[in-house]
Amino acid sequence: MTQQDFSTVLANVNGVHLTTSGAHFKQVGEGLPLLVVENQLGSAVIAIQGAHLLSFVPAGGQDLLWLSPNAIFEPAKAVRGGIPLCMPWFGGHPEGLPSHGFARSTDWTLQSARNLADGRTEIVLSLQDSEQTRAMWPYAFNFEFTIVVGTALDLSMTTQNLSDTSVPYTYAFHTYFAISDYTQVVVTGLADLNYIDTIGVERRLVQQGDVVFTGSTDRVYLDVPEVQTIVDGTRSIRIASSAHSAVVWNPGEHAKNIADIGSDAYRQFVCVERGDVFDNALTLAAGASHTATMTLSA
Structure with missing residues (x-):
């Protein structure tokens, strides 16, 4: 974060101050468990609810992720900031179900936490279908989310369709990046691409040059290249992903x-x-799986 340390934000919630080493659980708000990871290469904080990354700091650097100073830590409510997982649908739902799906507000299971030979730390979390999820999305599934914390943050989400029918599926790593001032940054890697402007009447346009921010912005870029970069003065954040859209x-x-x-x-x-x-x-065929990756680095 640019203005305050992540632990200060948590302290503002309920007096918790995170000064740990290795991988440890802490609790915040109304009982939300957090997994704190620290190694010589970097650190991260992960909420078990939503498998939600709240902080990633490469060693000697700044937090790449923004967490709202007004974030609310309550069960079944998505925390504002970090990397919420929007899945198994993105945006609003035609039948009025929760926007951006249920994954970001459901408790995941910690499957493993281990140190890798190169000094990085690997965390694996999973979410399976339940009576509650099938009431919203009537399919059997397994989500497995792998987080590797080092000088870069490596993410991999595998979705398995365990049902006997094809499944419609959309998802996004809804990443909030910490920057100095949104009017002063430039996003490269999207020039000349088709995008959908979703503010007001939906329009399909072509991006002219790099992306800058002059006010409210909500655009869906289609068939994007692997890498985008946020240029914030002398600092740059590199986003590399196998996904095909950028919002x-x-x-x-x-x-x-x-x-x-x-x-x-x-x-x-x-x-x-x-x-x-x-x-x-x-669309995931019966028995099929899909893996999406994203790497963040400064």
């Missing part, structure tokens, strides 16, 4: 209507979300 979002002054962002905090983040959404939506 670029900042609410601008409309953030004053979003309680867990607030009127000024929106200036300290931009979202560049990699996933497969809209025209890049997937």
